[in-house]
Amino acid sequence: MTHSNPAQPNPSSANPDQSLLSPDSLPFEYSITRAPRKTMVIHVRHADVEVRAPQFVSTREIREFVTRHREWVVKKLAEKAGQDAQRLSLTDGGNIFYKARSLTVRYVADTREHIVVTDRDFCIHGRRLNDDVAARILQRWLLMQARSILPARARALAGYLQAGPRLKEVVFRKTRTKWGHCTASGRIQFNWLIMLAPDAIIDYMICHEVSHLLHMNHSRRFWAVVESVCPDYRVYVKWLKKHEHRLWL
Ligand SMILES: [Zn+2]
Known part of the structure; x- marks a missing residue:
């Protein structure tokens, strides 16, 4: 304006x-x-x-x-x-947008720290729960998922796109503005909060960052590579634009 x-x-x-x-x-x-x-x-x-x-x-x-x-x-x-x-409010009774479902955060006193997702609730189990402890449990839970899924998928896709040798490492970092990042040296960084998003969005993010191994820009040729492995990528770009404010912590 x-x-x-x-x-x-x-x-x-x-x-x-x-x-x-x-x-x-x-x-x-x-x-x-x-x-x-x-x-x-x-x-x-x-x-x-x-x-x-x-x-x-x-x-x-x-x-x-x-x-x-x-x-x-x-x-x-x-x-x-x-x-x-709609913003994520990590507190007992707050709300969280997990896999495109709006759930209520519940704190459950428990000797073992873990997370249970039900139809309506996102239950964070642990001892002496407060918002900081809950955030730490959530971080550990999402990081564990990110580590078990993202590097293997990124490597497989890089191999498929014949860019395998260019992928040097996959790292995780929570930033305030980015879901992913790829450097010219072949280091892909993912924001582990992306694990809150639906699986299709996670797949799109992997595809987006791995495609940067071939094109370090958002040129037509870059998007052509994205489209070759993720034909409906526009749907996911739009979804992120509309909902990503609900995933930031
Ligand atoms: Zn990009």
Whole structure:
């Protein structure tokens, strides 16, 4: 969302940087950040609305700009609120989106640490459970699955694509932004949280990263390789876009 330069720059106007305005006509508040840019842009992060604007734009013009885009902002805020409500909350009674099913997290006092998935519940067993202990048990459980499945599949697929020798190692790391990563040196990294996703998504992720062994980019040739082993990859890309916010921990 961008806006062209205003016709009448007004450099002498008051400049309440980072101030919080609450115009009567708008159902939300927004902050203004002055930035070395030529156009105005609105960012919606969780419940925060921020307008980034050039120095020469007056606060009145900013308000007009926001008012013009109020429908869009209201829609975005609703979308973000919906996403926040769906986020993984690892606590007793919280929710987790496991294999595309929305389950309730239950803490069960037990001498042995393990996880039991039922129709409705995601039961974390262990002693002296609190949210940190539960997160550790979940991590161990998902890492164990990731280790037993992902390297073997990645190697098999690399072999099939005649890229076997290029795959040097498969490692696991939880990052905040990525499901997988492949370096030019042949090191594939998977985020073990992907094990929460349906198996088809996991297969797609393996296919995506292994295909990078042949093409270190997202070119047409790269996607052609992906498609050759995962013909409906577009469905999975779309699924991730729509649901991945529910898998981050
Ligand atoms: Zn990629």
